[in-house]
Amino acid sequence: MKRLIILLMISFLLTACLFPPPPPPQTGSDSSTESLPPANDQSSQNQNQASPTSEAESESHTSDAPHTSDVDATHLEIGDGKYSTTPQVGYVFSCQTNYNGLGATGAPGNWINGDGTWNALMKAVVDGSVSWPHSFSISIQGDQRVLTGNGLPDHTTGNYPISPSDDAYVYDRNPNSISEQNITLTLPANPTIASQPTCVGGDVGIMLSGVVLFNAFDALGRDAQVHEVQDECDGHPQQAGVYHYHALSDCLEDTKTGHSALMGYAFDGFGIYG
């Protein structure tokens, strides 16, 4: 249920705070980088672009109840500034709490209601249907789960940079192009819950589509899913070309009833479900 993704993300990130710090992703299409480019993404805020950069399923999964929810997708809470330096209910325990990215200017999304909520059904979507030479594999090596890939999705993406002719351009002039990455992640195959919470970084997991999952914030510490505009699969590139999500993608298949499907892994090794 796409309309519920924000709540999912918040719950996911809060949950993530309970687990050990993620092992640093080993990547580096630019040869020297050992971690994914700064994930506190400034997708839409570089190049002086004046732009408004940018389910909680209540039912038990022990039954075959359909995946439904009564969350109102037209009035979802906006998570701007919901980060903290300590574990706190309703906030992301974020390693970075100094968000001073270049200020974005421009028209705020017309899907923002003005009462602290936003309308997911109204949000602009980046046009396009671009296919990519996707590569992603997962193997178990001893007690580790090793994930390798090129960061390109197994689904189509929108056209990036966002074209001036795209209606999304009014809200987000994301100037970045999607580029191949070199991702190798080694995660515990059988993770255990940490004794102490630790903060989460900019990138927090990887999905089975081969796409990296970033945290909930844009470079200004705002709710990225609200202020940045993504494509039909809920992804977009940041300045280093890393195509990423900030929430569960609509292009990841979930089950209709019963337990949700595995959709990815958080960097602490725990599975991410729909």
Ligand SMILES: [Zn+2]
């Ligand atoms: Zn982003």
